[in-house]
Amino acid sequence: MNQSESPRSADGSTPDHDPRLFPRVTAYRFRRGTLRPGQQRNWEEHWPTYGRNVADEVIDPQAMFGRVAPLIVEIGSGTGTSTAAMAAEEPEVDVIAVEVYQPGLAQLLGMILREGLENVRMIRGDGVDVLTNMITPASLTGVRVFFPDPWPKARHHKRRLLQSGTFALISSRLRPGGVLHVATDHADYADWIAETGDAEPSLERLDATTGDGHVPFSLKRPVTKFEGKGLQEERAINEFLWRRRD
Numbered sequence: 001m002n003q004s005e006s007p008r009s010a011d012g013s014t015p016d017h018d019p020r021l022f023p024r025v026t027a028y029r030f031r032r033g034t035l036r037p038g039q040q041r042n043w044e045e046h047w048p049t050y051g052r053n054v055a056d057e058v059i060d061p062q063a064m065f066g067r068v069a070p071l072i073v074e075i076g077s078g079t080g081t082s083t084a085a086m087a088a089e090e091p092e093v094d095v096i097a098v099e100v101y102q103p104g105l106a107q108l109l110g111m112i113l114r115e116g117l118e119n120v121r122m123i124r125g126d127g128v129d130v131l132t133n134m135i136t137p138a139s140l141t142g143v144r145v146f147f148p149d150p151w152p153k154a155r156h157h158k159r160r161l162l163q164s165g166t167f168a169l170i171s172s173r174l175r176p177g178g179v180l181h182v183a184t185d186h187a188d189y190a191d192w193i194a195e196t197g198d199a200e201p202s203l204e205r206l207d208a209t210t211g212d213g214h215v216p217f218s219l220k221r222p223v224t225k226f227e228g229k230g231l232q233e234e235r236a237i238n239e240f241l242w243r244r245r246d
């Protein structure tokens with residue numbers, strides 16, 4: 001069965017066994033992972049409120065969050081540490097975390113519940129699939145991609161999330177003036193990201209520290225467990241900002 005023939009739940013989303021949630025051709029290091037009993041209980045009770053599976057259905061952010069607010073999509077939110085901390089700091093902004101790794105989403109769900117975060121929702125699926133099929137063009141104030149898998153071997157470079165096609169897709173979902181914020185601790189991937197992002201004609205590079213005064217949301221990232229590991233190994237962190245041209 002291919003993706004387009006996948007069965008759909010009554011609500012139009014992909015059911016939990018759908019191959020679209022476990023794609024065979026992976027653009028990411030796929031880890032299946034299991035949920036702890038408490039996470040499993042939270043998942044069953046609260047996932048339908050805060051999360052949804054990837055689907056061929058364009059989302060309505062106003063219905064999702066119950067308000068109109070600037071919207072940021074974070075691709076590859078991992079365990080959701082930055083997502084939750086940044087959302088708590090910026091209650092006036094809504095955030096959708098997109099991740100394929102279910103235990104990571106379960107951790108973020110736990111933080112949402114514990115901290116009473118009203119401005120975070122989640123979509124389980126491949127970020128490219130989600131942006132293509134669920135996000136309205138020119139609707140996002142921001143896109144965040146923090147520490148995407150570097151795929152260091154040359155023969156695996158085609159698996160990197162940030163390719164020229166993805167930059168074009170991300171840009172198409174940003175509203176004019178919307179900003180893409182990327183961080184990586186991998187030097188070679190950083191060069192690749194800089195070159196590929198700069199080649200996208202609809203994006204203009206901003207100063208990575210100040211955003212040249214053009215960034216309509218906070219750039220302050222907490223150090224995640226993943227990033228902490230890199231810092232211990234003294235890998236430099238490279239940050240990038242691109243703004244969708246008007």
Ligand SMILES: C[S@@+](CC[C@H](N)C(=O)[O-])C[C@H]1O[C@@H](n2cnc3c(N)ncnc32)[C@H](O)[C@@H]1O
Binds near residue numbers: 029104125128145226
């Ligand atoms: C190296 S981890 C970084 C996680 C987190 N951003 C952080 O800074 O701690 C990369 C994450 O991206 C997720 N990922 C990779 N490719 C993805 C894709 N195409 N769509 C959604 N998530 C993806 C992986 O499952 C993984 O959790």
